[in-house]
Amino acid sequence: MSRCARLAELLTAEPDELAARTGSDLARHIRECPHCTTAARAMLAANDGFREVLEFPGRVDVDAVLRKAHTATTRSRPGRRAWFTVPAPARVVAATSLVAAFAVAVALKMHNQADKPLPNKQWTPLAEEQPVLVDAPGYNVAVIPTTNPDITIFWFFKENDDEQDVDLRGGPPAVGTDDAG
Amino acid sequence: MRAREGDDAALAELAKTSARFVRRWALVQMGDASEADDLTQDVLIRMIQNTDALPDPTRFAPWLYRVTRNAATDRFRRRARWRADADPDDLVSASAGPEADAAGGELMRLLHGLFRDLPRRQREVFDLVELQGIPANDVAVLLRIRPASVRANLFKARRNLRRRILSDHPELAEERP
Numbered sequence: 504m505s506r507c508a509r510l511a512e513l514l515t516a517e518p519d520e521l522a523a524r525t526g527s528d529l530a531r532h533i534r535e536c537p538h539c540t541t542a543a544r545a546m547l548a549a550n551d552g553f554r555e556v557l558e559f560p561g562r563v564d565v566d567a568v569l570r571k572a573h574t575a576t577t578r579s580r581p582g583r584r585a586w587f588t589v590p591a592p593a594r595v596v597a598a599t600s601l602v603a604a605f606a607v608a609v610a611l612k613m614h615n616q617a618d619k620p621l622p623n624k625q626w627t628p629l630a631e632e633q634p635v636l637v638d639a640p641g642y643n644v645a646v647i648p649t650t651n652p653d654i655t656i657f658w659f660f661k662e663n664d665d666e667q668d669v670d671l672r673g674g675p676p677a678v679g680t681d682d683a684g
Numbered sequence: 685m686r687a688r689e690g691d692d693a694a695l696a697e698l699a700k701t702s703a704r705f706v707r708r709w710a711l712v713q714m715g716d717a718s719e720a721d722d723l724t725q726d727v728l729i730r731m732i733q734n735t736d737a738l739p740d741p742t743r744f745a746p747w748l749y750r751v752t753r754n755a756a757t758d759r760f761r762r763r764a765r766w767r768a769d770a771d772p773d774d775l776v777s778a779s780a781g782p783e784a785d786a787a788g789g790e791l792m793r794l795l796h797g798l799f800r801d802l803p804r805r806q807r808e809v810f811d812l813v814e815l816q817g818i819p820a821n822d823v824a825v826l827l828r829i830r831p832a833s834v835r836a837n838l839f840k841a842r843r844n845l846r847r848r849i850l851s852d853h854p855e856l857a858e859e860r861p
């Protein structure tokens with residue numbers, strides 16, 4: 504496997520090139536060179552394996568976490584309501600899930616810090632029609648269908664909510680630009 | 685009371701959805717399965733107890749990522765404080781965890797070990813860019829580092845992992861048709 508002079512190029516190549524899916528010179532070479540074909544295949548197989556390792560759900564009992572957290576939450580936050588829900592008629596519930604909203608947020612929205620939503624603008628990530636009207640002056644509203652057909656999340660937030668960023672009052676330390684590791 | 689129950693149900697949905705993502709991020713940060721589980725629980729509890737602090741949905745995922753990352757940093761710092769007194773043998777006992785017991789057994793353990801051996805920054809850049817396909821510029825904003833730094837870490841991570849794969853585990857080529 505190590506007998507090709509171009510093998511070093513594979514070490515930092517893009518996955519698409521390793522898969523010989525591009526029209527680049529290296530991709531062409533990988534298609535034609537048995538040594539590099541084998542090496543690229545090993546690298547791509549490793550990526551599949553890494554994904555599998557990382558996607559393993561772990562052993563976190565979310566119900567137990569909720570029970571544990573709920574007591575403290577009820578005790579310490581009787582006031583402001585950041586969340587509430589209404590039972591949603593089946594027709595309101597979009598086929599997509601909160602997971603999809605999450606994935607979209609992760610993939611597309613994480614970078615767009617400058618893209619501030621307009622005041623009182625309804626952010627609708629999933630459902631195209633919104634038959635439920637909610638009056639919440641001064642707040643933006645996100646309507647998020649979930650995998651549970653009985654639950655739709657109505658998320659009220661103010662313009663600069665994200666200014667609080669990671670200030671969790673006794674939670675994790677404030678955001679830094681870099682750190683250990 | 686009815687509304688309160690609605691709150692709880694919605695929060696439970698959010699926590700369950702978030703758990704999947706947080707757990708992955710936690711594993712990337714900590715490199716160790718059981719530590720990732722602990723960290724995930726911590727982050728979820730903090731999230732649930734601070735619903736007032738949640739940012740709007742368009743910023744929720746990156747916010748939660750940073751909460752997870754900061755919680756990991758906190759753990760590393762605490763660990764550094766007691767590390768001086770610890771038995772060195774205890775420090776290399778990171779568990780491959782249930783991931784390794786899942787399908788693929790030995791192979792998964794091996795890959796987990798390769799991944800864990802990367803520096804933390806390389807692990808997270810490799811996961812976000814290489815494995816999840818998020819553009820390097822977006823990752824730079826998320827991690828609050830320069831795009832060039834993202835690319836440099838990606839470059840190093842690829843080279844580190846692929847070198848070891850080729851030299852130590854060429855049999856991986858047989859795993860993929």
Ligand SMILES: [Zn+2]
Nearest residue numbers: 507509536539
């Ligand atoms: Zn070759």
